[in-house]
Amino acid sequence: MKTEYKIIADIIEKNSSILDVGCDDGSLMEFLKTNKSTNIRGIEISKEKVQTCIAKGLTVIEGNAEFDLKQFPNDSFDYVILGQTLQAFINPELVIKELLRVGKKAIITIPNFGHWKVRLDLLIKGTMPITNSLPHNWYNTPNIHMCTIKDFVKFSEIIGFKIFKSLALKNKNISNINNSNLFFKNLFGELGIFLIEK
Amino acid sequence: MNIKENIKTLMIEKPLKLDCGQTISNFPLAYETFGTLNENKDNAILVCHALTGDQFVTGINPITKKDGWWTYAVGPNKSIDTNKYFVICANVIGGCMGSFGPSHENPKTKKIYGTDFPVITINDMVNAQVNLLDFFGIDKLFSVVGGSMGGMQVLQFVSNFPNKARTAIPIACTSNHSAQNIAFNELGRQAITADHNWLDGNYNLKNTVPDKGLAVARMAAHITYLSKKGLQEKFGRKLQERDDLKFGFDADFQIESYLRHQGSVFVDRFDANSYLYITRAMDYFDLVKKFNGNLSNAFKNTKTKFFVISFTSDWLYPTQENKEIVIALNAIKANVGFVEIESDKGHDSFLLDVPDFLKAVKNFLDKSFVEKL
Structure with missing residues (x-):
């Protein structure tokens, strides 16, 4: 999803230090390395994907973000990125706190479970929604903590972090989310992108 | 077997103060090279051998007439590609393949040293080997690579010489020997x-x-x-x-x-x-203690790019011990990558045909080599 990469890149200042948590096959890292900063690291749980990253010349550590972020000292990076994986963690609250400890800022993207298609799927079919960004069945999904854009905004108040930028992505169109349009963005946004700070 | 005929040695005249307190000088360091040093002298890789290894990394070992100990990983088009890189490997001091060791004659007594030979350490081994860089006129290695005790030498090398290696690959090793080791x-x-x-x-x-x-x-x-x-x-x-x-x-x-x-x-x-x-040298190795309990300090000034590799079935130097090196490097924001390779072959995995491992080393080296300095 190149649009997502571009949005993330636009948020990041040039030559800052970046950690991509759950960096997958390193495509976002590659994109940022070429366009923003060579000072970029990744952490990835899959051995296979770590190998892919190494083959791309990226500096990646095999590890589990839920446990292995603790090895990084406070404020190790200017930006820590968590792309579409918050929902897969056992304890998302802890992960966010760790992201904000390790990074001065964090960029979190979430597949929006409040999207109208998802809602309709459950309403009409009465089965767990399966969409392009959420392709798994309920019994084999790694996504155990799905949330909506609205949930995430609320979450910031509950656990106490500041949202500096919130964007919704819909059909490659990007728009700002604010209090007055939250209802609609939560209904039509496929992806929420948030820049957060402690 | 006549060792001397087939062995290249560098006579090291410069005195070397050993950790045990003794100073040695005019001692031989046996080494072998593979591939060609390029004009810029920036393609050299120092390979450090393990406990029973030697300088004959690849090709036929002229002494044993068998394949070199790292033939799977080192050679033309292999992980450490001798078509591209200039590989140097020295027999460690204390060893028995031509470098200064206990089977040498003590010039004072005219007798074989035996246990009169000074106790040496990983630090001593590394300090002896760095002379090879001067000998070849190499300012900075492209990489320093080794598994097991070779990995310990890699860590010690970067710690001692923070500006002498662009990259480092410590494999299946530890920063200090455990009680079990x-x-x-x-x-x-x-x-x-x-x-x-x-x-x-x-x-x-x-x-x-x-x-x-x-x-x-x-x-x-x-x-x-x-x-x-x-x-x-x-x-x-x-x-x-x-x-x-x-x-x-x-x-x-x-x-x-x-x-x-x-x-x-x-x-x-x-x-x-x-x-x-x-x-004994392996047992004495403790980079953590040397830096007052903080391994990070061992690498404080380094710009070296690290790639730490461990193996799932290695219970001699298990993943956790390798990860501690990664953690120490992350704590000082060093450039470090890490992968644990799936293998049933135990600690020996690094010496064997383990494709995921060989691929990882090759990719890391080849990509790092073309990276802008």
Whole structure:
């Protein structure tokens, strides 16, 4: 999803230090390395994907973000990125706190479970929604903590972090989310992108 | 065997102060090179060997007439591609393949050193090897690479010379020897010194060798290099050239026969006193203690890009110990990558045909080499 990469890149200042948590096959890292900063690291749980990253010349550590972020000292990076994986963690609250400890800022993207298609799927079919960004069945999904854009905004108040930028992505169109349009963005946004700070 | 004929040595005149307090000078360092040093002298890779390795990394070892110990990883078009890189490997001091060691003659007494040889450390080994860089006029290595004790040398090298290596690959190693590591080494040393032919280390004088003790040491160590699963799959309870148990103490089982073979071929190529000295060097290795309990400080000033590799079935230097190196490097924001390779082949995985491992090393080196400085 190149649009997502571009949005993330636009948020990041040039030559800052970046950690991509759950960096997958390193495509976002590659994109940022070429366009923003060579000072970029990744952490990835899959051995296979770590190998892919190494083959791309990226500096990646095999590890589990839920446990292995603790090895990084406070404020190790200017930006820590968590792309579409918050929902897969056992304890998302802890992960966010760790992201904000390790990074001065964090960029979190979430597949929006409040999207109208998802809602309709459950309403009409009465089965767990399966969409392009959420392709798994309920019994084999790694996504155990799905949330909506609205949930995430609320979450910031509950656990106490500041949202500096919130964007919704819909059909490659990007728009700002604010209090007055939250209802609609939560209904039509496929992806929420948030820049957060402690 | 006549070692000297086939061995390149660098005479190191410069005095080297050892950790034990003694100073040595005018000592030989045996080495071998593979590939060609380029004009910029920026394609050199220092390979550090493990406990029983030597400078004959790849190709046919002229002494044993067998393949070099890292033939899977080093050679033309291999992980460490000798078409591209200039590979240097030195026999460690204390060793028995031409470098200054306990089987050398003590110029003062005109007798073989034996246990009069000074106790050496990983730090001493590395400080001896760095002379090769000066010899070849290499300002900065492209990489320093090694597994097991070789990995310890890699860590020590970067710690001692933070600006002398662009990249470093410590493989299946540790920043300090665990009690279990020391215990296994002590078992090996006890086997050697208990052999009545050891003669307090003076077996050379009587033209004998403590081959039984050295073989047992090797057999015990060899078990630690393999995994339970690997052993079970390869040998299980299979019998050795017989249909049934013989109700005696011959090698009934294939695993027994295999270990005896490993022991017997080892004594032909390795010196018992060197085994004592090198295992001691490994036991003494403690980069954590050296830096007052903070391993990060060992790498404080380095710009070296690290790639740490461990293996799932390695219980001698398990993943957790390798990860501690990664953690220490992350704590100082060093450039470090890490992967644990899936393999049933135990600690020995780094020496064997483990495609994921070989691919990772190749990719890391080749990508790093073209990276802008």
